[in-house]
Amino acid sequence: MARRAKTPAPLVSDLDARKATILEAVVIEHIDTAQPVGSSSVAHHADLGVSPATVRTEMVALEREGYLAQPHTSAGRVPTDKGYRYFVDHLASGVLGPAQQFQVKEFFTHVRxxxxxxLEQTSLLLSQLTRYTSVVVGTGHSRASVLSVQLVNLDARHHLLVTVYSDGTVTKHSVLASFEATHVEVTEASRQLNALLIGTTLDATVQVPSRTDTVAKLVREAVSVLHAEAPTMDGEQVYIGGSSRVAEVFEGVETVRKVLSILEQELLVVSLVEDILEKGVSVAIGSEHGYEPLSSCAVIVAPVSVEGETVGAVGLLGPTRMKYQEVMAAAEAVSQHLTHHFGGEDRG
Amino acid sequence: MARRAKTPAPLVSDLDARKATILEAVVIEHIDTAQPVGSSSVAHHADLGVSPATVRTEMVALEREGYLAQPHTSAGRVPTDKGYRYFVDHLASGVLGPAQQFQVKEFFTHVRxxxxxxLEQTSLLLSQLTRYTSVVVGTGHSRASVLSVQLVNLDARHHLLVTVYSDGTVTKHSVLASFEATHVEVTEASRQLNALLIGTTLDATVQVPSRTDTVAKLVREAVSVLHAEAPTMDGEQVYIGGSSRVAEVFEGVETVRKVLSILEQELLVVSLVEDILEKGVSVAIGSEHGYEPLSSCAVIVAPVSVEGETVGAVGLLGPTRMKYQEVMAAAEAVSQHLTHHFGGEDRG
DNA sequence: GTTAGCACTCGGTAAAATCGAGTGCTAACA
DNA sequence: TGTTAGCACTCGATTTTACCGAGTGCTAAC
Structure with missing residues (x-):
């Protein structure tokens, strides 16, 4: 028994075959219709040769164990978060339809x-593919080293510090000096900065010159600006695709508003995705992710890695009754293509 | 009579004083309550010493002239787009509340x-200020000249072309060569690119070397990559703030979805804003802007200029029954602060 | 353990009744 | 001529009532 399985070990559970089938049937139908599911409908669709009455007794049990819930007496049953959890852990498994597979392949052979x-285009692809809102996160250059620094002067006091990192990211920082500098001095400062910083990472401390001439002051200024940003700005990028889907997919203005307002906060989205990744889980359902305003959402994530290192993730956000199979398959496929795209070095 | 006034010349109109007052009352109340407004309510609030009956006859006239509409017989009146237009052109004028004024000032003394x-932060400010969705557009460096170009090699075949423009923008382009190049060659190419491009704008053609050595090939490659992007990528930046407001402010899922899906398309948003600016108008109501899916929206824009040149705009998007006075005042104030912020050179 | 039978619950929908804000019109008035 | 009170009328919105039926839980028979 692995100490930490890919998905958290089921608490007590493992329903017997029939209960599982019934749960599955309820989940599938409810995902499809958004309506509570009744015993007769289950008995009909899932073809265990049993009558509705039997199904009913089983459903009572499933409800007692927390997999199903009843909106009110004399309505059908609806899956709980726990019910969905069991579903995705034990039952769901789907492959991408051929049309989608084709679309993904097409996409990745043509992106440039x-x-x-x-990443941005990928997020659009994902939301088209799944009809849910997608989130693509690129984790930044925290471990990337500096390839090149350059100080460009805009005018005597304003300079622009442009830094290129080994992972191909580029940052710029304004440097406002309290003194004037000539073009030649700026160029020299640029040269020294290169000597100083190339090969280092942002968290490393460097030996800055203590002289008091213009060039040295410029260098110190630039280094401090660069390092000041280091802790906050990890260079994470977030791309959200199909946020208008939120309005289609959730019901109730209030829910829509809540979800949208979460999506606006990029930092929050990043940490949500990272939290889920960290837990080694690929799906977080309802309250599982611990973000209260998203308690009616399910989030599916798949990591994107290059050389064993996780460099990002793709995610999809929908209601708890989302089409897990399809969406998980899509996320999987896209993340793998992305991984390959960034790993397989031969594309612009 | 000016050939093209700041706001399109009123067709026939200019209502007499009483009609104007009535229209104003209807608009104000409807903006406030979102309900059709009846004659008695108008007679009461607007204190022209007249009875509801008289107001009614006037309202009939206003309806005939297209300023008001009746959702159905025996309901109050609702302003039409034309009604709102008259309102903003002739009647609306507001100033920012002191609290908001303070907030704006605060913001601009502290932004760094x-x-x-x-720009991004400004968009948040605007949406907080007005409780509507904001759009901040920065028009790009189409006329900016190149300050510095640098080719950085990631590995033997992959290079990164980093360009700094006179307006402080920085772009990067991957350059994938079909041949290998040494570090020295790349550096030399970098030097030549600088000599070649500094001071030019993207639309200018440059004399590339026709030699066939590695350096020359690199240079040609880089120049072509850079110029290839020129026409499409104007470097426009769009920042949308408070998109979740859409869900609060519009009613009907379908409207919300439509508006959101427009907001997703940055290019579309840019051209919407630019269209309105071009017409020299600051408010576009309902069908005026010609974007059908936004026919229930009003858009308020204010240009941001530096040295007489329009470099961007701030905009706000809400329902046609939005709080024009406040919002226009806010847009005005923020655009002026922005103008000043970017014009008054002494901030980092 | 399964099932048919059955009484019961209760949300959803439809029809009916009611309400009232607001209208348009007319006739009287200044 | 413009204004106004009076009044019948309209019609959406709200409430009431009735009803249907999907679905349940329970029980007794298989």
Whole structure:
């Protein structure tokens, strides 16, 4: 028994075959219809040769164990978060339809451009593919080393510090000096900065010159600006695709508003995705992720890694009654293609 | 008579004083309550010493002339787009509340950072200020000249072309060569690119070397990559703040979805804003802007200019029954502060 | 353990009744 | 001529009532 399985070990459970089938039937139908599911409908669709009455007794049990819930007496049953959890852990498994597979392949053979563009486009792809809102996260250059620094002067006091990192990201920082500097001095400062910083990572401390001439002051200024940003700005990028889906997929203005307002906060989205990744889980249902305003959401994530290192993730956000099979398959497929795209070095 | 006034010349109109007052009352109350407004309510609030009956006859006239509409017989009146138009052109004028004024001032004395960050934060400010969704557009470096180009090699075949423009923007482009290049060659190419491009704008053609050595090939490659992007990528930046407001402010899922899906398309948003600016108008109501899916929206824009040149705009998007006075005042104030912020050179 | 039978619950929908804000019109008035 | 009170009328919104039927839980028979 693995100490930490890919999905958290089921508490007590493992329903017997029939209960599982019934649960599955309820989940599937409810996902499809958004309505409570009744015993007769289950008896009919899941073809265990049993009558509704039997199904009913089983459903009572499933409800007692917390997999199902009744909106009110004399309505059908609806899956709980726990019910969905069992479903995705034990029952769901789907493959991408051929049309979708084709679309994904097409996409990845044709994308070109900068990493950022690819990620952004990918988020659109995902939301088209699944009809849910997608989240693509690129984790930044925290471990990337500096390839090149350059100080460009805009005018005598304003300079722009442009840094290129080994992972291909580029940052810029304004440097406002309290003194004037000539073009030559700026160029020299640039040269020294290169000597100083190339090969280092942002968290490393460097030996700055203590002289008091203009060039040295420029260098110190630049280094401090750069390092000041280091802790906050991890260079995470977030791309959200199909946020308008939120309005289609959730019911109730209030829910829509809540979800949208979460999506607006990029930092929050990043940590949500990272939290889920960290737990080694690929799906977080309802309250599982611990973000209260998203308690009616399910989030599916799949990591994107290059050389064993997780460099990002793709995610999809929908109601708890989302189409897990399809969506998980899509996330899987896209994340793998992305992994390959960034790993398999031979694309622009 | 000016050939093209700041706001399109009123067709026939200019209502007499009493009609105007009545229209104003209807608009104000409807903005407030979202309900059709009846004659008695108008007679009461607008204190022209007249009875509801008289108001009614006037309202009939206003309806005939297209300023008001009746959702159905025996309901109150609702302003039409034309009614709102008259309202904003002739009647509306408001100033920012002191609290808001303070907030704006506070904001602009404390913002720091890159242009992009300032614009993004501004969009948040605007949406907080007005409780509507905001749009901040920065028009790009189409006329900016190149300050510096640098080719950085990631590995033998992958290079990164980093360009700094006179307006402080920085772009990066991957350059994938079909041949290998040494570090020295890349550095030399970098030097030549600088000599070649500094001071030019993207639309200018440059004399590339026709030699066939590695350096020359690199240079040609880089120049072509850079120029290829020029027409599409104008470097426009769009920042949307408070998109969750859409869900609060519009009613009907379908409307919300439509609006959100427009907001997702950055290009579309940019051209919407630019269209309105171009017409020299600051408010576009309902069908005026010609974007059908936004026919229930009003858009308020204010240009941001530096040295007489329009470099961007701030905008706010709400339902046609939005609080024009407040919102226009806010847009005005923020755009002026922004103008000043970018014009008054002494901030980082 | 399963099932048919059955009484019961209760949300959803439809029809009916009611309400009232607001209208348009007319006739009297200044 | 413009204004106003009076009044019948309209019609959406709200409430009431009735009813249907899907679905339940329970029980007794298989």
């Amino acid at each position: 451009g900068e990493v950022e563009d690819v | 950072g890159e242009v992009e960050d300032v």
